[in-house]
Amino acid sequence: MKRRMVSLLAMATMTATMFAGCGNSSDNSGSAEQAAPATAEEIDAEAAAVELPEDTGKVLNIHCWNDEFQTRLKDHYPGYEEVDATHGKIGDVEVVWTMTPSTDNAYQNNLDDALLKQADVSDDEKVDLFLVEADYALKYVDEDVTIPLSELGITSDQLADQYTYTQSIVTDSTGRLKGSSWQACSAGLIYNREAAKEVLGTDDPDEVQALVSDWDKYNETAQKIADAGYTMCSAMDTYRTYSNNVSGPWVQDGKLVIDPNIEKWIDDSKTLVDAKVEDTDDLWSDDWGKGKNPEGKVFCYFGPAWFFNFCLNADDSASIASKGGWGYCVGPQSYFWGGTWICAATGTDNANLVKDIILTMTTDQKVLKDIAMKDQDCVNSKTVLAELAGSEDGNIALLGGQNPYKQLAEGAEKIDLSNLSKYDQGCTEELEKAMKNYFLGNATKDEAIAAFKKAVSEKYPDISVD
């Protein structure tokens, strides 16, 4: 009996200590408090109060997948000196570039390993800054591996000129902004002017826009184009236009959900492919790229501003682009494609420098205008785009001198990205692959959807697909 009393007492003491433990942890954990949703004013107040510690790092490690950001930094960041292909210098800080191609997920695999090791490596080996793309941004933004911009002392006033959508992509579940981009990649329909004149009787962007302003009109026009012996585009081209305008994210409560607008893409595309209006070439494949030359007989591509320079082969004298033969209009629905966001990595010992790079490269209007003029990027600044839209500076030779900035700016305003999830990249890839089978008649729609679900569950074992 006595023994039982003792053990009871012991249990009571243990329980009491346990509760005491809980009480303590909720009292003094600043980090737990930070995780709660906050209003914009609160975040700004935090940001204004931030005093960054002095930079101690001698090495700035930047992770990225190609040399785009390196070129931007070299051309536009004051004080950046190039040493060699993977090294640079800002003042007496050495900049080390780790470039891993995106192919086969290599970039993310490499970055994941680096970020997970962040706490264990020496200061000079820590990642200070890395770049992400929209399709998987949330994977990093929703974790502690990125520093909220407010903790770097960047206020929303400083970012006010950016487009909202570029911020919603990198806002975490508690409402904190964790990255910033110098690009606003609103995208539209880039059409072959020659073909438009021949089939539609006009190549004026506004008149072409009127003919493709919603999906019904688009399908009608596409049929006309096909009757004249052209291919409209690839079904894969239109995918993002649909997927950006969905009513919910891919994964809801751990379950895969196929949105009605995705279904619409599947059904519309099947009809168009069966009617030989669209083809099913994979993006970036040689077959897909054949339309860049007149013999390819492709009416249009779907793409943003970077598409002009990066994808249309303007240097090749046989291409349509070299003769200024493309036109740009918004197309059936506004959407965006691509873009690069800069994130500050938790654990950086160069916080001031990282902050300055983010501010200079993504908010300094002079720098942004330079980027737009030199590299024809559609920059993330309402003011600069408005300026470009109203001046000769915005005329682009490969678009036959058209100034697309008004349309690009309008498009960027309309993009709504509340339905992003961290699974977007895998779902997009697998859906396109699986549906190609359906479009080409190798599977029924149900079989193709089953194949898609299977592929998703292989990539993300934590999602339920039934």
Place this chain on the structure above:
Amino acid sequence: MNKKSKVVRYNKWGYIFLLPFIVIYLVFQMVPLVTTIYNSFFENYRSGLSQIGPNFIGLENYVTIFTNGDLPTYFSNTMIMWIMGFVPQIILSLLLGAWFTDPSLRLKCQGFFKTVIYLPNLIMASAFAMLFFTLFSDSGPINSMLMQIGVFSEAYKFMSNVWSVRSLVATMNCLMWFGNTTILLMAGMMGIDPSLFEAAQVDGATATQIFYKITLPLLKPILIYVMITSLIGGLQMFDVPQILTNGTGDPMRSSMTLIMYLNKHLFSKNFGMAGALSVYLFVITGILSLIVYKFTTKEDK
């Protein structure tokens, strides 16, 4: 006494010379093998940046793979593509081997031809697959040629037809490996005592009879070796179909091999499932090799 200690010392050197092999075998074969089996009993993957597991779940991974019905499909895909490539490969190799070793033919420039037939094996499989992918793409040279001579009126989609994709994979594997097999078989054929051939010729045997009655039976050990290595290589078929179909195994995964399926699990670093799949593969390979071995050595006893 003195003599005996010398023997012991020699033995010691034997072990020392074996050491590099043993160490390398332990580090690069045995340890991975054991850890693979160990890993297969755990739920262990990464979702985004968060690590799930490792949690011990017993045989659940094995049950999942066994019940979702994928294993037989990908196994038969692999075997179909292997057989489609192996049969022409072994015929071609036997024929070439017999010609090269037949002294009565007196083939000229043997060295040159032996080098040429071995060359495809020197190209990286992925580069070779990339080449075929470009050749047979919808607007590629093969399609333009076929359209120009009027075989097809519009581009034939080689990559979206089950049998054309499988045939391409088989052709590539055959082209890549027939040179290697030829050289192995030639080595075997040259090891056969020439007096047997001479005796047969004196007895009036035809070339066909010599081939079937003398060359083939005496070549058996080499043939078994070629069969088993090729079978194991075939089961591990990965790079060619992976690159040719861009990792999809399309159309509808009809050209997806077992290792491509394994590779699918590595996107999420799903070591548990991948481990279980590897163990299945290990067992399948073992059983098939045993069957081939038993089947081809039975008559001797």
